[in-house]
Amino acid sequence: MGLLSTSLAGVELANPVILAAGTCGYGPEVSDFMDPRGIGAVTTKSITPESREGHPPWRVIDVPGGMMNAIGLANVGLERFLAEKVSAIASLRTVAIGSIAGHSVADYVAVARAFDEVAALPIVELNVSCPNTADGRQFGHDPQALRTVLREVRAVLGRTRLVVKMAPDAPDPIAIAAAAVEAGADGLTIANTYPAMSIDVDSRKPRLSAGRGGLSGPAVHPLAVRLVFAIHRAVAGPAKVPIIGLGGVLHWRDAAEFILAGATAVGVGTALFVDPRIPARVVRGLERWTAAQGAGNIGELVGRVEA
Numbered sequence: 001m002g003l004l005s006t007s008l009a010g011v012e013l014a015n016p017v018i019l020a021a022g023t024c025g026y027g028p029e030v031s032d033f034m035d036p037r038g039i040g041a042v043t044t045k046s047i048t049p050e051s052r053e054g055h056p057p058w059r060v061i062d063v064p065g066g067m068m069n070a071i072g073l074a075n076v077g078l079e080r081f082l083a084e085k086v087s088a089i090a091s092l093r094t095v096a097i098g099s100i101a102g103h104s105v106a107d108y109v110a111v112a113r114a115f116d117e118v119a120a121l122p123i124v125e126l127n128v129s130c131p132n133t134a135d136g137r138q139f140g141h142d143p144q145a146l147r148t149v150l151r152e153v154r155a156v157l158g159r160t161r162l163v164v165k166m167a168p169d170a171p172d173p174i175a176i177a178a179a180a181v182e183a184g185a186d187g188l189t190i191a192n193t194y195p196a197m198s199i200d201v202d203s204r205k206p207r208l209s210a211g212r213g214g215l216s217g218p219a220v221h222p223l224a225v226r227l228v229f230a231i232h233r234a235v236a237g238p239a240k241v242p243i244i245g246l247g248g249v250l251h252w253r254d255a256a257e258f259i260l261a262g263a264t265a266v267g268v269g270t271a272l273f274v275d276p277r278i279p280a281r282v283v284r285g286l287e288r289w290t291a292a293q294g295a296g297n298i299g300e301l302v303g304r305v306e307a
């Protein structure tokens with residue numbers, strides 16, 4: 001077993017570094033700028049039953065400490081995703097995670113049922129936390145609504161592992177995590193972007209066409225570390241459910257913090273817009289760190305912060 005080899009909910013990854021949903025297209029695009037064998041997994045952008053245009057420009061902007069987006073879940077829809085994207089995903093030489101979004105329980109179930117037939121997607125990630133759509137988000141804020149959608153999705157998944165992507169601004173994140181685990185989640189991704197706003201003071205208009213958006217990048221990193229730590233201590237650790245720590249990883253040290261806080265794997269999103277070589281650098285840094293810490297495998301360092 002290599003220093004970084006990781007089992008995520010029973011799926012073997014070469015290392016714990018995962019490219020985040022919506023930041024690397026449908027997945028196969030990563031081959032244009034990196035060797036996919038160097039990363040643990042890629043996540044597709046969130047797929048909905050129907051195609052979506054998303055919001056008009058501007059939908060991605062720079063802000064101090066990161067970026068904001070209000071893409072509005074633009075995607076080709078389930079049918080075209082299956083017809084046009086899946087074969088390239090199947091030949092991608094790393095693990096692929098299928099991200100699912102929707103407006104209703106029926107939407108999530110429809111995409112989950114179809115993804116369960118796709119052998120190239122051993123894991124699905126339920127995006128119940130996109131800040132850029134009017135609905136869908138209620139599932140990430142209300143434990144009862146989350147239990148309902150998870151039970152229905154679970155029922156149509158045979159072999160596929162189910163990860164829930166949490167909202168960072170849920171009123172009670174511990175209750176959400178507990179509901180997800182109780183309803184059968186095999187893993188938790190912590191977290192999506194943080195609801196935010198940026199204003200052009202000359203025009204006095206919001207800078208994003210949607211008015212508001214989601215903040216990502218270094219500004220959110222310590223917030224996400226705290227959330228991973230709290231949920232690992234209270235829920236995920238005792239239940240032995242793995243966490244994907246996500247938010248503001250630009251350097252291997254950021255990823256190592258997530259591991260110590262309790263994450264089994266680490267997502268990288270905004271960093272790809274800064275420099276697509278960052279994920280490979282994070283992998284190399286984690287490898288050196290694991291060895292320097294005297295661990296035989298990075299898994300030995302999960303949740304080992306002395307706090």
Ligand SMILES: Cc1cc2nc3c(=O)[nH]c(=O)nc-3n(C[C@H](O)[C@H](O)[C@H](O)COP(=O)(O)O)c2cc1C
Pocket residue numbers: 020021022023045046060067069071073099127130165191192193215216217218220246247248249267268269270271
């Ligand atoms: C341009 C952009 C598009 C995104 N699209 C999605 C998406 O389709 N589905 C999803 O679950 N998260 C989406 N996200 C959120 C990321 O997956 C991630 O949760 C967030 O950006 C925090 O990680 P980071 O700071 O490393 O970027 C998107 C983020 C960005 C920046």
